[in-house]
Amino acid sequence: MPVSDNRFFHRRTRAKKNVLTGADRRGYQGSREAMTDYFTGVEQPRVERAAVMIRTMKFIRSGEHKAPAAGMTAKSHALYEFLMASARIELSEKELFSVTVADAKAYLGIQHCGRLREYVEAINNTEVTYDFRIKGYARSQPVPLLSCSFETDEKTDEQRIAYSMPSPVRDVILKSRQYAMLEINAFRNFSCKYTARLYPRLALLAGMDIRKSLVYRPEELAEQLGWVWTGKFHFGNFFNRVMKPVLEDLRHVYRFRVSYDVKQGSGRGSPIAEIVLSVTRATKKLREYPKATISDFELQFIRAYDLHIPPRIRPSEDLLRHAASKTGLEALDIQNRWKDAYKRIAANPDAPIGRSGTVTGHYILLALAGPRGVGEAFETWIEDYEPPILVAGQTAIVDADDVAAPVIYAPSPRSRSRIELAKEEAERVLHALNGFDPSGAYRPKFPISAFYFESYCDPDIPIWAWIDASQNVAAALGVLAQAELDTLKIHLRRMMSAIATQDFAKVEEIACEILSEARLAPARPRFPKRQGNSSIIGNDEAIACNSGCVDLESADALGH
DNA sequence: AACAGCGCGGTAACGGTATG
DNA sequence: CATACCGTTACCGCGCTGTT
Known part of the structure; x- marks a missing residue:
């Protein structure tokens, strides 16, 4: 391949005035x-x-x-x-x-x-x-x-x-x-002080088009992180006390994942010569792409066309411009494609859409019914967008009233206690369990609702931390995550109702019930006494002995 | 001999509750 | 609202064991 074809080797003229x-x-x-x-x-x-x-x-x-x-x-x-x-x-x-x-x-x-x-x-x-x-x-x-x-x-x-x-x-x-x-x-x-010192280095790397792995001698890395030791450098101490907690902490980062490898040197005692850190490319959200410029001429068409799209499903001009620079398509073109996509989704929400094949129309409809309405729906759609093969003559009728009005949540006041936060969140979940719309106009069907509600079975998400979930609750959530959807919904509804009414003993009680149904012995009820670090399930395997990968996306709290 | 692995025990920091 | 107190968690020094 000729070098000139590779844009990474093009250099920007130095000290240009128009450089940002x-x-x-x-x-x-x-x-x-x-x-x-x-x-x-x-x-x-x-x-x-x-x-x-x-x-x-x-x-x-x-x-x-x-x-x-x-x-x-x-x-x-x-x-x-x-x-x-x-x-x-x-x-x-x-x-x-x-x-x-x-x-x-x-x-x-x-x-x-x-x-x-x-x-x-x-x-x-x-x-x-x-x-x-x-x-x-x-x-x-x-x-x-x-x-x-x-x-x-x-x-x-x-x-x-x-x-x-x-x-x-x-x-x-x-x-x-x-x-x-x-x-x-x-x-x-972050709970380990060294995480904050390594994370920016990894973030810098994750934002680059070419991401060469970071290769450190263990001592060199320890020094950069400000870890102090007396006497001889002890790799085991450094790795167990610094690197393991850091890699575990980095699950709080959403945009990229980190993997590591340790390379053995030669000589006595199998010394570790190198630690290699690699990151995945940082993901970008739609609004983080620059707004593409559109001509006045094109804008006129977009605005004229807007009149034919019900406001509830009409993406803003800004969103179209972001999408234009993400996809390289014209904004007007995107507006058309979105409208067509919506017709197909409304006609058949079960059909998979997009590139990955895992997203169905229900995802879009659910987003549309959610608090951020069309903004989130459009974003979800464009995230996984695959240009369709258009078939001439294919039409579907869009009825502007076939989608429930977006539910608007009042902005949350500051400095509330954890209990208040938990109560509010529980009400949101109950709302979702009832189908997002009190009138029942849109009730999400199986695939999307399973995805949505299963995410509440992660004991690590805030609502469980806020109510200070016990070991029993954490274990019960683990059982629910494996349960049939209907069982999951019933128990989740009961637990959320209990949280909404601030009856935390009831939450514990339900958890014990779930455990005994699953023939697991509940631990001695511990509410309301806090039992330390009880709520992390399934992270033990995240860091293997010699090399491994910490999955940062599994921590996605409320998973919208 | 030189190194990693591992665990013990002490200290500082943290997080929550009781008290002034 | 601020301070005192106390159990838990994070951090670190150190020494022993096993492997290369």
């Missing part, structure tokens, strides 16, 4: 509320991080502690990421930023102000170096991670964290051309 830099980008994808409110959080907002920061950041010391970044635990690092993400949105206009204490606590999922102070102190006490080649910045000069302080808003009496970042860091972000997109909400779910 950080200052030109918003740098944050998603709604701001998605960081502090779980229900908008299902969209998984992302924030960019300049590549040079990821590649060259080194922790050097941390207050009185000897070890670098001693105070930077998983939680304090999560707070750092939250502050960086909040600042990114208004970075080009401001130098001093602030977030409310309530938001920070909501993001971290903590109740105590005291804890928040500890994390802020850890951030203030941690110094790092970067290798920036910019004027006025000595490459080895230590800079604080961020400088934070607490203050009270005099008018509203609201407590806030005010903070600023070292100006070279701000400059670098605004000038950066190469960056990684980080799933900001992943950080708050």
